[in-house]
Amino acid sequence: MIIKKSELSSFLDKLTGQYQVLAPVKKGLEFYFQPISSGVQADLSYSNSVTAPKGILFPQSETLFNYDVQGETADMQECLDTGKKVIFGLRPCDAKSLVLLDKVFHGEKYQDPYYLSRRANTVLVGLGCGEPRGTCFCASLDGGPFGTEGLDLLLVDIGDKYVVEVVSEKGASFLTGASLPLAGKDDRAAAAKAKETAFQACTINLEGLKEKMDVNYDDPVWGFLHEKCLGCGACTYSCPTCHCFDILDEVKDSTGCRVRNWDACMFPLFTLHGSGHNPRPTGKERFRQRFMHKFKYFVDNYGAFACVGCGRCILNCPVNIDIRQVLADIKAGGDEK
Amino acid sequence: MNNPYLPIPVRLTKNFIETEDRLIHTFTLQFLKEEDENSFSYMPGQFVEICVFGKGEAPFGIASSPTESGFLKFSVAKVGVVTTALHAMQEGSILGVRGPMGNGSAVEKLKGKNLVIIGGGFAFTTLRSLITYILHPGHRGDFGELTVIYGARNPGLLLYKEELAEWEKRSDINLVCTIDVPCEGWNKRVGFVPTCTKEVAPCSDNTYAIVCGPPVMIKFTTPVLEELGFSPGQVFLSLENKMKCGIGMCGRCNVGGKYVCKDGPVFTKEELDRLPPEY
Ligand SMILES: Cc1cc2nc3c(=O)[nH]c(=O)nc-3n(C[C@H](O)[C@H](O)[C@H](O)COP(=O)(O)OP(=O)(O)OC[C@H]3O[C@@H](n4cnc5c(N)ncnc54)[C@H](O)[C@@H]3O)c2cc1C
Ligand code: SF4
Ligand code: SF4
Ligand code: FES
Numbered sequence: 001m002i003i004k005k006s007e008l009s010s011f012l013d014k015l016t017g018q019y020q021v022l023a024p025v026k027k028g029l030e031f032y033f034q035p036i037s038s039g040v041q042a043d044l045s046y047s048n049s050v051t052a053p054k055g056i057l058f059p060q061s062e063t064l065f066n067y068d069v070q071g072e073t074a075d076m077q078e079c080l081d082t083g084k085k086v087i088f089g090l091r092p093c094d095a096k097s098l099v100l101l102d103k104v105f106h107g108e109k110y111q112d113p114y115y116l117s118r119r120a121n122t123v124l125v126g127l128g129c130g131e132p133r134g135t136c137f138c139a140s141l142d143g144g145p146f147g148t149e150g151l152d153l154l155l156v157d158i159g160d161k162y163v164v165e166v167v168s169e170k171g172a173s174f175l176t177g178a179s180l181p182l183a184g185k186d187d188r189a190a191a192a193k194a195k196e197t198a199f200q201a202c203t204i205n206l207e208g209l210k211e212k213m214d215v216n217y218d219d220p221v222w223g224f225l226h227e228k229c230l231g232c233g234a235c236t237y238s239c240p241t242c243h244c245f246d247i248l249d250e251v252k253d254s255t256g257c258r259v260r261n262w263d264a265c266m267f268p269l270f271t272l273h274g275s276g277h278n279p280r281p282t283g284k285e286r287f288r289q290r291f292m293h294k295f296k297y298f299v300d301n302y303g304a305f306a307c308v309g310c311g312r313c314i315l316n317c318p319v320n321i322d323i324r325q326v327l328a329d330i331k332a333g334g335d336e337k
Numbered sequence: 338m339n340n341p342y343l344p345i346p347v348r349l350t351k352n353f354i355e356t357e358d359r360l361i362h363t364f365t366l367q368f369l370k371e372e373d374e375n376s377f378s379y380m381p382g383q384f385v386e387i388c389v390f391g392k393g394e395a396p397f398g399i400a401s402s403p404t405e406s407g408f409l410k411f412s413v414a415k416v417g418v419v420t421t422a423l424h425a426m427q428e429g430s431i432l433g434v435r436g437p438m439g440n441g442s443a444v445e446k447l448k449g450k451n452l453v454i455i456g457g458g459f460a461f462t463t464l465r466s467l468i469t470y471i472l473h474p475g476h477r478g479d480f481g482e483l484t485v486i487y488g489a490r491n492p493g494l495l496l497y498k499e500e501l502a503e504w505e506k507r508s509d510i511n512l513v514c515t516i517d518v519p520c521e522g523w524n525k526r527v528g529f530v531p532t533c534t535k536e537v538a539p540c541s542d543n544t545y546a547i548v549c550g551p552p553v554m555i556k557f558t559t560p561v562l563e564e565l566g567f568s569p570g571q572v573f574l575s576l577e578n579k580m581k582c583g584i585g586m587c588g589r590c591n592v593g594g595k596y597v598c599k600d601g602p603v604f605t606k607e608e609l610d611r612l613p614p615e616y
Binding site for chain 1: 589
């Protein structure tokens with residue numbers, strides 16, 4: 001199927017009637033995923049959004065439930081979001097990150113109803129990456145500019161139109177009734193060509209990384225890798241795979257709500273015990289934790305690296321710490337520095 | 338879908354000042370609804386998140402035993418926001434609990450073994466649960482000899498004094514209490530837990546050790562056990578990392594790839610030796 005670029009905004013207009021539609025919107029020089037009320041607000045001429053669309057399914061701050069406790073009664077109202085949503089035009093790396101978050105929030109024993117109900121009610125329409133940024137390295141992490149993991153539909157830009165590829169059943173049923181024209185032979189050939197010529201500005205070699213990290217907890221490399229790091233958490237807040245959070249209460253009189261907010265392993269308070277003891281007392285341990293979590297612990301627990309190569313942590317770090325270099329240094333080990 | 342973030346409503350029926358310094362209170366909680374009480378099944382070593390509406394939640398080991406029905410018991414030291422609010426709570430107030438959380442499976446592994454239970458400070462709470470469980474007539478036969486070593490800085494800081502006195506009279510438990518420095522009116526043992534362990538711990542054959550206490554006590558007690566011939570697989574430890582969700586999602590309590598909330602809080606020393614020392 002195809003969507004002509006000239007008809008994209010009317011296609012989105014129709015969707016906004018049935019779904020909450022979230023698409024890249026330009027603000028200043030940057031792009032953010034935002035709910036749109038009209039198709040013209042969406043702007044697909046972007047490389048990627050500043051913050052990851054993860055925040056649509058797992059918001060930076062959300063109310064888990066409201067309560068009213070008076071005398072003998074405790075009344076609790078859970079705040080589940082079951083609205084139908086479409087995330088339109090997200091990049092394959094960000095779609096893949098949701099597959100990783102699924103593993104966390106859909107545990108064997110416990111399931112997170114907030115994330116999972118949004119996830120179940122959201123259609124993911126991806127947009128293949130014709131011109132990845134210089135900081136992108138998705139292809140080194142089992143992904144690619146046209147990867148489909150986690151997506152329901154994939155759009156491939158072929159000039160004046162998008163070829164729409166169906167990835168999942170959810171995607172197929174989403175399109176029923178949309179009466180889009182079928183893709184012709186030329187369109188399909190153009191899409192294949194676009195994929196073939198997609199380039200990746202950079203690749204990194206992660207071979208042997210996990211094996212190295214299985215044994216390098218005491219490597220001297222950790223002693224200097226963190227030295228520049230300010231512990232600001234910009235990397236974790238912009239990362240599409242980071243999932244740490246805090247839970248706290250907000251109150252007024254007898255009524256209140258329990259809220260969860262993103263949190264980060266880069267902050268000292270994250271692990272501080274009530275006694276004052278801190279198992280990860282300095283930047284060294286916290287920096288090591290972030291990398292160990294993504295490239296060892298997550299692999300041990302869920303069988304995949306918790307990084308999709310989106311490059312946001314590189315773009316947002318105020319002191320230019322580059323994950324690609326960090327991983328290369330980890331692999332090389334401290335002795336060689 | 339079952340929502341693991343929603344607390345079960347309970348009533349605070351007793352707020353008891355447990356220690357002489359008044360910094361530890363023991364709380365008795367009862368379920369508001371009978372169906373909640375019936376479906377809340379737990380084992381010694383497990384914990385809950387107690388929720389003080391308006392202040393937040395914090396994890397506490399369950400001090401009561403599943404053999405005591407009708408209530409849950411916790412002993413809580415006052416250290417911060419939630420614990421201070423708890424201490425000030427009027428009897429009759431409504432609180433919430435989420436849980437039980439953590440692996441309650443350790444008890445199964447202890448069956449058929451002689452046990453030495455070693456505790457220090459307020460971490461004695463879950464050990465009280467375990468001891469009460471073992472001493473229950475229906476369970477006592479499942480376990481071998483039982484030695485309990487319990488240390489506190491001074492006699493006023495010992496928890497559950499009445500029960501300790503009862504246990505001292507029994508022949509099916511060897512209770513050894515110790516305090517850090519001599520003190521008037523105390524005619525029992527004086528000395529730190531590790532030293533005391535060296536002197537009174539039973540032979541390591543067919544024996545498991547369960548150790549629960551502040552990090553420094555654990556640090557000096559485990560080498561003593563090793564000297565006495567306990568292999569790392571024979572030593573159980575309970576960790577208390579900072580927690581929020583209690584269900585392995587918020588990423589806060591990990592030690593290496595293990596989450597203390599979900600995979601612990603009880604680990605064998607053998608398991609911990611394979612993990613980084615981040616606890
Ligand atoms: C599995 C498990 C079982 C546990 N069992 C028990 C138990 O049975 N009994 C028990 O007492 N505890 C137990 N704990 C510890 C207990 O959870 C903590 O003591 C509790 O979370 C503290 O919560 P809080 O809100 O009172 O402290 P918070 O307010 O969250 O305090 C957190 C940190 O802030 C610091 N802080 C607080 N106030 C101030 C201030 N004014 N200025 C500067 N710093 C401050 C504290 O030192 C602490 O490090 C257990 C923990 C775990 C993980
Ligand atoms: S670690 Fe960096 S590159 Fe990897 S997914 Fe997170 S933000 Fe993107
Ligand atoms: S963004 Fe950079 S400085 Fe900030 S915590 Fe991450 S690595 Fe450290
Ligand atoms: S307390 Fe959240 S992961 Fe353990």
